[in-house]
Amino acid sequence: xxxxxxxxxxxxxxxRQLLDIEAIKKVKLLYxxxxxxxxxxxLAEIFAEDAICExxxxxxxxxxxxxxxxxxxxFKDGVPYGGFHSTTNQWVEMTGPDTAVxxxxxxxxxxxxxxxxxxxxxxxxxxxxxxxxxxxxxxxRCTLQFLWPQRLITGDWPGxxxxx
Amino acid sequence: xxxxxxxxxxxxxxxRQLLDIEAIKKVKLLYxxxxxxxxxxxLAEIFAEDAICExxxxxxxxxxxxxxxxxxxxFKDGVPYGGFHSTTNQWVEMTGPDTAVxxxxxxxxxxxxxxxxxxxxxxxxxxxxxxxxxxxxxxxRCTLQFLWPQRLITGDWPGxxxxx
Amino acid sequence: xxxxxxxxxxxxxxxRQLLDIEAIKKVKLLYxxxxxxxxxxxLAEIFAEDAICExxxxxxxxxxxxxxxxxxxxFKDGVPYGGFHSTTNQWVEMTGPDTAVxxxxxxxxxxxxxxxxxxxxxxxxxxxxxxxxxxxxxxxRCTLQFLWPQRLITGDWPGxxxxx
Numbered sequence: 221x222x223x224x225x226x227x228x229x230x231x232x233x234x235x236r237q238l239l240d241i242e243a244i245k246k247v248k249l250l251y252x253x254x255x256x257x258x259x260x261x262x263l264a265e266i267f268a269e270d271a272i273c274e275x276x277x278x279x280x281x282x283x284x285x286x287x288x289x290x291x292x293x294x295f296k297d298g299v300p301y302g303g304f305h306s307t308t309n310q311w312v313e314m315t316g317p318d319t320a321v322x323x324x325x326x327x328x329x330x331x332x333x334x335x336x337x338x339x340x341x342x343x344x345x346x347x348x349x350x351x352x353x354x355x356x357x358x359x360x361r362c363t364l365q366f367l368w369p370q371r372l373i374t375g376d377w378p379g380x381x382x383x384x
Numbered sequence: 385x386x387x388x389x390x391x392x393x394x395x396x397x398x399x400r401q402l403l404d405i406e407a408i409k410k411v412k413l414l415y416x417x418x419x420x421x422x423x424x425x426x427l428a429e430i431f432a433e434d435a436i437c438e439x440x441x442x443x444x445x446x447x448x449x450x451x452x453x454x455x456x457x458x459f460k461d462g463v464p465y466g467g468f469h470s471t472t473n474q475w476v477e478m479t480g481p482d483t484a485v486x487x488x489x490x491x492x493x494x495x496x497x498x499x500x501x502x503x504x505x506x507x508x509x510x511x512x513x514x515x516x517x518x519x520x521x522x523x524x525r526c527t528l529q530f531l532w533p534q535r536l537i538t539g540d541w542p543g544x545x546x547x548x
Numbered sequence: 549x550x551x552x553x554x555x556x557x558x559x560x561x562x563x564r565q566l567l568d569i570e571a572i573k574k575v576k577l578l579y580x581x582x583x584x585x586x587x588x589x590x591l592a593e594i595f596a597e598d599a600i601c602e603x604x605x606x607x608x609x610x611x612x613x614x615x616x617x618x619x620x621x622x623f624k625d626g627v628p629y630g631g632f633h634s635t636t637n638q639w640v641e642m643t644g645p646d647t648a649v650x651x652x653x654x655x656x657x658x659x660x661x662x663x664x665x666x667x668x669x670x671x672x673x674x675x676x677x678x679x680x681x682x683x684x685x686x687x688x689r690c691t692l693q694f695l696w697p698q699r700l701i702t703g704d705w706p707g708x709x710x711x712x
Contacts, residue, residue, distance in 0.1 A: 225560060232389060234567050239398050241570075242405075249475045253487060257545040300542045301509060301531060304489050306472045308634045308655075311577045323581060325632050327472075327491075327655075329507060331532040339507060339532050343659060343667060345629060367629060368659040368667050378628045381585040396553060403562050406569075413639045417651060421709040464706045465673060465695060468653050470636045491636075491655075495671060495696040503671060503696050 241312045243357050244320055244350050251359070252305040258295050264288035267359050268351060274363040276372045303330040303339075307346070313382050318352035321383055326364070343368040347383055405476045407521050408484055408514050415523070416469040422459050428452035431523050432515060438527040440536045467494040467503075471510070477546050482516035485547055490528070507532040511547055569640045571685050572648055572678050579687070580633040586623050592616035595687050596679060602691040604700045631658040631667075635674070641710050646680035649711055654692070671696040675711055 227235070247266050254263040264284050267273075273281040278294070281287050306327040314320045328342035349361040366372040391399070411430050418427040428448050431437075437445040442458070445451050470491040478484045492506035513525040530536040555563070575594050582591040592612050595601075601609040606622070609615050634655040642648045656670035677689040694700040 225557065227560065227563075229389065231564065231567065232391065235391075235399060235563060236395065238567065238570060239395065239402065242402060246475070249473055252473050252489075253475055253545055257542055259545055262545070301529070304473070304507065304509075304531075306489050306491070308472055308636055309577055309580050309632070311574070311581055325580075325634050327634070329532075331507060331535065338502065338666065339504075340667075343632065343657060345632075365629070367632075368657075371659065378585055381581055381587055381590070393553065396555065399555075399563060400559065403559065403566065406566060410639075413637055416637050417639055417709055421706055423709055426709070465693070468637070468671065468673075468695075470653050470655070472636055493671060493696075495699065502666065503668075 237314055240314065240320070240352075240357070244312050244322065245310060247350065247357050247359065248307065248310055248322065248324060248346075248348075252307055255291070255295070255305055256303060257300045258298050260288060260291045260295060263291055267362075268353055271359055272361050274361075274374065276364060276366045276374075299332070302332045303328070303341075305329075311382070312350075315384075320350040320357075322346070322348040322350060323381075323383060324348070340368075342366055347377075401478055404478065404484070404516075404521070408476050408486065409474060411514065411521050411523065412471065412474055412486065412488060412510075412512075416471055419455070419459070419469055420467060421464045422462050424452060424455045424459060427455055431526075432517055435523055436525050438525075438538065440528060440530045440538075463496070466496045467492070467505075469493075475546070476514075479548075484514040484521075486510070486512040486514060487545075487547060488512070506530055511541075565642055568642060568648070568680075568685070572640050572650065573638060575678065575685050575687065576635065576638055576650065576652060576674075576676075580635055583619070583623070583633055584631060585628050586626050588616060588619045588623060591619055595690075596681055599687055600689050602689075602702065604692060604694045604702075627660070630660045631656070631669075633657075639710070640678075643712075648678040648685075650674070650676040650678060651709075651711060652676070668696075670694055675705075 250266050264287055267284050267287050269284050271284060273287055281290050306329060308325045310324040312320055312322045324346040326344040326346055327340060329339045330341050331339055344367055345365045347363045348359055350357050351360040365377055414430050428451055431448050431451050433448050435448060437451055445454050470493060472489045474486060474488040476484055476486045488510040490508040490510055491504060493503045494505050495503055508531055509529045511527045512523055514521050515524040529541055578594055592615055595612050595615050597612050599612060601615055609618050634657060636653045638650060638652040640648055640650045652674040654672040654674055655668060657667045658669050659667055672695055673693045675691045676687055678685050679688040693705055
């Protein structure tokens with residue numbers, strides 16, 4: 221007879237953390253899918269009420285309502301999946317029981333231009349803060365560093381990795 | 385002395401679901417790796433017997449045997465990893481104890497052409513259904529929407545996100 | 549009253565394995581983030597003391613010290629995130645309690661050239677071995693197959709999938 225091996229306290233802690241990390245990764249997946257499908261109402265819901273978006277040439281947006289309005293404006297003529305916010309290499313680190321930071325690579329693709337052009341319009345990098353608010357993970361800060369075809373970065377970026 | 389904290393019933397349910405979601409993601413990883421390594425026999429095995437593939441200009445394929453034959457035909461002259469079905473942003477949602485849906489971005493790359501050309505031949509989006517069949521997750525439906533350089537989509541697509 | 553369902557022995561084993569697989573994926577995430585942020589000291593730490601890197605036209609490197617020196621040389625003029633080692637499709641398989649293999653697609657991007665050029669300088673594929681050493685997962689072998697714009701592969705590659 222084989223006995224069932226039980227989890228250690230450390231394993232239980234790691235599995236709890238894994239559930240949080242997977243929940244955060246899913247918020248980032250929703251971010252792209254909701255933006256690209258032009259569901260701006262759904263998109264706004266994954267941000268905290270007082271979230272800040274630092275989007276370089278697109279400006280700095282404060283609070284869920286402004287984020288909603290600005291995305292509405294950006295995508296007002298867009299067709300669903302007229303482009304991809306294709307993300308790779310997402311690194312997530314918990315910074316407390318209810319907070320985390322994330323760094324992700326962005327391939328920003330627009331499908332709409334004529335086929336002769338390269339559909340990649342930006343390569344960029346997202347630095348994000350996440351917070352658990354009333355039991356749900358929300359984006360509390362989203363900073364996009366623009367790297368190609370123009371390098372438009374915030375002054376002190378990147379600093380040491382992992383970011384604080 | 386520190387006591388071992390036990391999982392709640394909700395955590396146990398979420399961890400069970402995570403195992404399923406990771407198993408489904410692994411099927412999608414196998415899909416690209418098996419296709420790109422030209423292991424068409426292995427590739428056919430990740431589909432359900434009555435699976436349907438809706439591949440736009442490549443046709444609609446019914447059942448594992450037809451899927452196997454058609455992939456054999458598509459890749460009959462291919463070298464292993466002569467291209468990548470590079471996938472990002474996979475979103476998976478359980479729709480029942482033994483069913484799930486998935487949405488994934490595709491960067492379809494061909495390495496073989498001369499170096500002056502852009503190796504990306506398609507940007508597309510996979511909508512898939514998965515089913516647990518005899519304990520194993522299989523693809524039961526795979527629809528590829530073609531978005532670049534030509535937009536070739538099914539009539540009612542995309543509808544609301546998440547897809548049903 | 550609802551009773552808490554307990555994990556089966558098989559589920560416990562799968563969840564333990566998932567913790568290992570996620571730890572290995574995180575090492576691969578660190579690989580790109582540390583390299584691209586030009587933290588060569590941190591980068592060297594994710595390799596085993598006797599790790600081997602087979603990097604085709606960039607040579608074969610033996611041991612952590614040589615790996616550190618060679619990365620220092622490669623990146624001596626680089627700006628942080630002057631490029632991305634964007635990775636997708638990472639497939640990880642345990643091959644023993646303390647060993648695993650991994651296969652990953654690479655989009656190697658350089659942001660620095662003038663905007664008219666395609667920033668992708670290589671498409672490649674990583675085959676890696678991982679080992680648990682003093683409780684931490686380290687890269688013990690890293691082989692990069694170069695696929696575009698030139699196909700520079702090792703003689704017997706790829707062989708059957710999954711790789712051994």
